[in-house]
Amino acid sequence: MDKKYSKEQLIGFYETMYRMRRFEEEVFEFYKKGMMPGLAHLYLGEEAIATGVCAALTENDYIGSTHRGHGHLVARGAELGKMMAEILGKEGGYSRGKGGSMHIMALDKGILGANGIVGGEIPIATGAAYTAKYLGTDQIAVSFFGESASNEGTFHESLNMAAAWDLPIVYVIENNLYGISVDIRDVTKTIDIADRAKAYGIPGIIVDGMDVIAVHQAAEEAVKRARSGNGPTLMECKTYRWQGHHVGDPAVYRERRDPNEKASWQERCPVDCFKDKMIEQKKISEKEFKKLEDEIEAQVQTAVKFAIDSPYPDPSEAYTDIFA
Amino acid sequence: MDKKYSKEQLIGFYETMYRMRRFEEEVFEFYKKGMMPGLAHLYLGEEAIATGVCAALTENDYIGSTHRGHGHLVARGAELGKMMAEILGKEGGYSRGKGGSMHIMALDKGILGANGIVGGEIPIATGAAYTAKYLGTDQIAVSFFGESASNEGTFHESLNMAAAWDLPIVYVIENNLYGISVDIRDVTKTIDIADRAKAYGIPGIIVDGMDVIAVHQAAEEAVKRARSGNGPTLMECKTYRWQGHHVGDPAVYRERRDPNEKASWQERCPVDCFKDKMIEQKKISEKEFKKLEDEIEAQVQTAVKFAIDSPYPDPSEAYTDIFA
Amino acid sequence: MREILYRDAICEAIDEEMERDDRVMMIGEDIGFIGGNFKTSVGLLDKYGDLRMKDSPISEAGIVGMGVGMALTGLRPIVELMFSDFLLVAADQVVNQAAKITYMSGGQASVPMVIRTPMGAGRSSAAQHSQSMQAMMAHFPGLKVVVPSTAQEAKGLLKTAIRDNNPVIFFEHKMEYSNKFMIDDVVEPIPFGKANIVREGTDITIVATSSQVMKSMDAAAKLEKDGISVEVIDLRTIVPMDRDAIITSVKKTGRLLVVDEAHEKCGIGAEIGADVMDDVFYYLEAPIGRIATPNVPLPFSPALEFPIIPSVEKIIVKVKKMME
Amino acid sequence: MREILYRDAICEAIDEEMERDDRVMMIGEDIGFIGGNFKTSVGLLDKYGDLRMKDSPISEAGIVGMGVGMALTGLRPIVELMFSDFLLVAADQVVNQAAKITYMSGGQASVPMVIRTPMGAGRSSAAQHSQSMQAMMAHFPGLKVVVPSTAQEAKGLLKTAIRDNNPVIFFEHKMEYSNKFMIDDVVEPIPFGKANIVREGTDITIVATSSQVMKSMDAAAKLEKDGISVEVIDLRTIVPMDRDAIITSVKKTGRLLVVDEAHEKCGIGAEIGADVMDDVFYYLEAPIGRIATPNVPLPFSPALEFPIIPSVEKIIVKVKKMME
Ligand SMILES: Cc1ncc(C[n+]2csc(CCOP(=O)(O)OP(=O)(O)O)c2C)c(N)n1
Numbered sequence A, B: 001m002d003k004k005y006s007k008e009q010l011i012g013f014y015e016t017m018y019r020m021r022r023f024e025e026e027v028f029e030f031y032k033k034g035m036m037p038g039l040a041h042l043y044l045g046e047e048a049i050a051t052g053v054c055a056a057l058t059e060n061d062y063i064g065s066t067h068r069g070h071g072h073l074v075a076r077g078a079e080l081g082k083m084m085a086e087i088l089g090k091e092g093g094y095s096r097g098k099g100g101s102m103h104i105m106a107l108d109k110g111i112l113g114a115n116g117i118v119g120g121e122i123p124i125a126t127g128a129a130y131t132a133k134y135l136g137t138d139q140i141a142v143s144f145f146g147e148s149a150s151n152e153g154t155f156h157e158s159l160n161m162a163a164a165w166d167l168p169i170v171y172v173i174e175n176n177l178y179g180i181s182v183d184i185r186d187v188t189k190t191i192d193i194a195d196r197a198k199a200y201g202i203p204g205i206i207v208d209g210m211d212v213i214a215v216h217q218a219a220e221e222a223v224k225r226a227r228s229g230n231g232p233t234l235m236e237c238k239t240y241r242w243q244g245h246h247v248g249d250p251a252v253y254r255e256r257r258d259p260n261e262k263a264s265w266q267e268r269c270p271v272d273c274f275k276d277k278m279i280e281q282k283k284i285s286e287k288e289f290k291k292l293e294d295e296i297e298a299q300v301q302t303a304v305k306f307a308i309d310s311p312y313p314d315p316s317e318a319y320t321d322i323f324a
Numbered sequence C, D: 001m002r003e004i005l006y007r008d009a010i011c012e013a014i015d016e017e018m019e020r021d022d023r024v025m026m027i028g029e030d031i032g033f034i035g036g037n038f039k040t041s042v043g044l045l046d047k048y049g050d051l052r053m054k055d056s057p058i059s060e061a062g063i064v065g066m067g068v069g070m071a072l073t074g075l076r077p078i079v080e081l082m083f084s085d086f087l088l089v090a091a092d093q094v095v096n097q098a099a100k101i102t103y104m105s106g107g108q109a110s111v112p113m114v115i116r117t118p119m120g121a122g123r124s125s126a127a128q129h130s131q132s133m134q135a136m137m138a139h140f141p142g143l144k145v146v147v148p149s150t151a152q153e154a155k156g157l158l159k160t161a162i163r164d165n166n167p168v169i170f171f172e173h174k175m176e177y178s179n180k181f182m183i184d185d186v187v188e189p190i191p192f193g194k195a196n197i198v199r200e201g202t203d204i205t206i207v208a209t210s211s212q213v214m215k216s217m218d219a220a221a222k223l224e225k226d227g228i229s230v231e232v233i234d235l236r237t238i239v240p241m242d243r244d245a246i247i248t249s250v251k252k253t254g255r256l257l258v259v260d261e262a263h264e265k266c267g268i269g270a271e272i273g274a275d276v277m278d279d280v281f282y283y284l285e286a287p288i289g290r291i292a293t294p295n296v297p298l299p300f301s302p303a304l305e306f307p308i309i310p311s312v313e314k315i316i317v318k319v320k321k322m323m324e
């Protein structure tokens, strides 16, 4: 399967996943230490998805993101320091502290914004795809969202239009089984959300969201379809989040159906399993991994320091940027 | 096919369809004479649908209706005089002139309201189905709406919940091809809206909406499914409206694809074809039809007179009924 | 009297009303298994079962619309919207449907539904999770709008809301949920439209809503030391509004300050000022004042958020200025 | 100068701006083939083609959201909502997304989108098709709110709206569409935030919006015969608001009446009164007055509708009362 991947690419996958992982572990630390205002929704466990999908994109493509958006940003190469500072509400943040974790925008990376409204970003990303078609560029858009967001009306309206007009977009569902506490199986009859593609006459595919290679391959195909004018794809990635819905959620609801649910998913950790496999297959050595990890650690620590050192914005900042 | 129908039932079908037809022709006259405030959306051409579906219901069932709601009301036995008076904005109307054509409610007939917001009534009817399940009655709900309403987010959200919870409801799509002027084929990729049922894991069926018997048979099955606790059905009836979107619409947009479109549908008139067939099959005689038509004519004329004679509401009425 | 958390007072009100009346039920996101995002319905799923405590998919328009349908057909639903900002996702169902059906039906129908939802800023929840929507809700006729202050008030007013035959928007301040209050052992329903004079005074009248009542009381206590005698009115309900209480008080004090957390523009302060203007104009010794959230979206960073929202300090400064 | 229908003035503004700037496009229901439900874009589909004049499905949240996405990525979309009541269907995208993105992004992004939509009562369109939403739109920071009076104003202000880099809600009064006005041969963009003193007077200031400007001018002409000299200010834009013009005028006349068609409660009259209060208080010879739509849903029957909406007669009566 993965033989066509160069070592560089494989290293790239790991680098991105590990960077997300470490970045968010530090976010969690900030929360635990009471240094983070508000909350954050961690992407831990889902790293393979943003990594695999974004590796299939060019830098001009657009991304619609969600409340669980740190991973998407990291995958697009957003600056860790500016992300971290934003999460802490500091002047050095992407939005100078106005947005916070749920609203980090990095327009220079094609990120149209994380979004606090579930389903809110789906039509926005669809609009970006319309722009690409309108201007005749070969850009595409990717809209990431959770399985539960697919129960919002905006999901339906967006996919219908994208399908009708063959817009260059890929809808990526990160199906981690839960909304906050609500099990998707209790509020939706179709087990595979990818089935919903049939309602719009577009391809719907199911992907192992714990396997970055599987995600990347599926994404490449969907991206190609979009870029060549053949319209949208609904790509469902099966995954799991390590933590609760947000940093403060003990996630008691997950043992309802299966007490081993979390453990069995964690055995399939996208970061560790990839690493083990690469070592086993002698594609990347332990030493190489170590070096990479150390580099990333340094990046993350630099970001943490940047964020801590960054001052809070001046109160007068509250009154700027209301209008462009 | 129709051998199981008693003469009484067959006469009933015609009676209802013809009543709708004549009622609305009079509404149109009111408009042309400048006697009707605002507008009305005529059901002419679509009579077989409400007739066939409502014949499969009991009087305790609930109906969610739309801007094109007169047919649904007539099919449920709403009083023609009170309907007509409402359409003219008179004191004798169902809502004493406060609602008008687009908002006729007849709660005593299970009509939860016509609705001016496309898609607005779908979750409301779904809520009525929830009530039936909650109270353990054997009532069901029917939600009527157009093919274009199926592009509203509320359609999606409602069908998802009804499916997940096996609610006793039948969703009846009156697919007359157009929103106002927009051809559904230009804004939706799936030709059959019934395909959308697949997204919710419920049955989706396609019915000839010009044939009251076909509609009734399909509805009976869907109603049975709902009533026996097996959940919703999406039932798409293919139909056509004789007039423009509303009484003032010349409907120029219909000749775009096929100049004979309207004529070819009119050949399949649900009222006339049914009558011809019954006569041909010697199920109902011309004389019997004549008698029925005369009776209905009298009812309609009584309603017209009632509406004309009814006074306008007193201006103070504007300030009542804001709260229950 | 006993001590209680605000959130538990809410839960008690729901529980007692569900016990009293079988038709009372609740639907919302994460209200069941985990007992609500803000823990306002803990234990109720176990007690009342899944049909009466319905964990919903993320479909705000859908669940509010279902609530309308349930209310029209005999149930008394409580719909929880996890944040009041999401009223905007469901705005059509709230404003075009729930609020207008009684009127449009000429009084045939009533919609006994409560939408409970947390309001307010102060948690670094940023622009999409911190809004106070009471002014928008009050602007549209047909909705009752409740803004309780203490736990006692919240419990008593929620009981009234549940027993009311109209759509009621019930705002719980999210900064109060974890606060302790003293509460009567038995709390009776508190009538709507009857303001509560929580402190008598002679120099200035403060009309406050929700948490601002407590802030105004703090301010009043401090202002007393400066020799300023403040009368504080807890408005309780914005619709219906107790004009008489306000007018009587202002005639006595000659000054009126309104403190409410919604945005200032077209807000509650503007409305109350305009509403009582004709009656108090010739008694006024200073222009009517208002403290509200200024016309900027809510920022994330606490360094920006706290300075802009109403505070004890701001009330004191404003009162002193009005006394000059 | 030449004569023009209001609707054609709108169409000209769109046409001229689309000609000037390739990035300007339009999306909405029935805007293309039939040139708009109110015929405000006739001929533009033929001229600009399907991608630039996009007939959409009935998906208000979807098309506004797409507009946001287009605006973020380089286009300048004009989204038409067929009736301003449908702003409620799309309220999340309008208020939580479009209005807040510039702020949440700390100024990285701008949303140059115009939502054009017909407002107002007078056509027997009943409760869901007659609302005036300018107060709600003005309540939420981040939206510019435009309420043009004549055809000339509509054309000039619409051009400005299209060139503005922010989300602009542009309200066209549906009762004006078929009215004839005189218009300059070439209409330049009219700056936002600059009110227009359309009649000078000394006894009382009327601040009016939209159609109410014409009604106020009629009233002023009649009041002149009774010796009352009325100054009429066409507010043009509610956000931004020209406070200075109002304050200067009221200081001169000593009386202020605001005439706007939105519901009274938390409406435009309340806001303007509160906004200028501190500046004009000691100049006022009478309480500030307001004429608005009372707090009842819009009724269907003309016998109920006309008596409740603002009228020349009501303005005259109110002015006389304020002069007592
Ligand atoms: C419109 C709206 N409804 C509800 C919420 C509260 N909320 C935030 S995230 C979330 C769960 C989202 O689930 P899913 O889409 O599966 O994404 P996940 O969190 O699992 O990644 C909910 C209910 C919200 N932010 N916006």
Ligand SMILES: Cc1ncc(C[n+]2csc(CCOP(=O)(O)OP(=O)(O)O)c2C)c(N)n1
Residues within 6 Å of the ligand: B041, B067, B068, B116, B117, B118, B119, B145, B146, B147, B148, B149, B150, B174, B176, B178, B179, B180, B245, D029, D058, D060, D082, D086, D089
């Ligand atoms: C939310 C909303 N959007 C748009 C409209 C305007 N409108 C009224 S009916 C209609 C077309 C509806 O088409 P369909 O659902 O197919 O029903 P049909 O009229 O064909 O019976 C439109 C666009 C509306 N009333 N409500």
Ligand SMILES: [Mg+2]
Residues within 6 Å of the ligand: A146, A147, A148, A174, A175, A176, A177, A178, A179
């Ligand atoms: Mg999820």
Ligand SMILES: [Mg+2]
Residues within 6 Å of the ligand: B146, B147, B148, B174, B175, B176, B177, B178, B179
């Ligand atoms: Mg149709």
